[in-house]
């Protein structure tokens with residue numbers, strides 16, 4: 001079997017979220033937005049899919065030369081080929097772009113073999129406990145505008161079945177942000193509201209100083225939080241060694257630091273974090289994320305997978321390391337997360353009343369695609 005094509009079909013939809021000037025998403029008035037369906041075709045008719053955007057020049061100049069004519073089951077070889085082309089081209093062939101190609105290849109493999117991806121990766125479980133991952137703080141009435149608003153939303157999430165709740169607090173350009181005392185006030189209000197049984201985590205402003213991160217961490221220790229992630233610039237690994245030594249609170253990372261599994265190996269070796277972190281979009285796909293999983297296991301570390309979506313969910317269901325959560329969200333009081341996006345007939349991460357998210361047992365990554373919607377809202381294909 002050979003890969004005969006990889007293409008992107010862009011289409012429009014009405015979005016109810018928007019990004020602020022720092023890139024954080026918030027609820028927004030309905031507006032037109034673009035999405036892309038990535039399709040890999042073979043000479044035997046099988047196809048694999050992923051959703052996201054790849055620029056036409058990147059597809060033509062960097063991705064097609066690596067994929068076309070290859071056996072699609074040689075995923076490692078294809079991934080290594082893409083990785084080699086990233087040198088001097090990271091601005092266009094980013095890890096988030098390589099991740100889309102890798103996910104479509106895994107989806108294709110599952111469809112060819114008639115198995116869900118998590119079983120091909122090494123099945124360990126079919127469901128994972130979720131944590132409610134909030135959007136960043138805002139200034140919207142009825143939103144996440146005060147410590148009490150977080151407390152009310154945490155109670156609502158607990159009623160939905162979530163065993164755990166993670167705050168993303170106020171970050172620039174929100175007025176008054178960042179502010180360690182306000183972050184701690186929100187965390188204290190949530191703990192006070194939900195009691196001692198709910199697992200709580202914090203993801204604060206990512207550019208706090210060492211001293212600010214230490215004050216925050218000591219406050220979270222008193223509140224019994226499970227972890228804190230990325231309170232400082234991750235380009236300074238030494239700052240994380242310093243913070244992890246100073247705190248009993250588990251520190252989780254790295255999340256946004258470039259360097260795939262190699263940079264995570266350095267952080268593990270230098271004891272820069274307690275919980276290793278990575279997501280498909282951060283490290284370049286399912287293929288390298290499984291390497292991070294095995295790295296964490298070899299160091300005797302727990303790992304928390306960053307972000308939602310079927311790629312991360314299927315990796316979580318193939319991990320033999322206990323204690324990991326699925327990051328479900330981003331959630332907000334004004335957003336209905338259970339409503340599928342218009343290009344899917346159902347969401348990819350359904351959660352039961354006990355707060356477990358179930359991986360699809362359908363072949364591949366379990367996309368249930370509304371091809372009619374994509375056809376009707378088609379903009380371009382290349």
Ligand code: MG
Pocket residue numbers: 203229230255
């Ligand atoms: Mg994070």
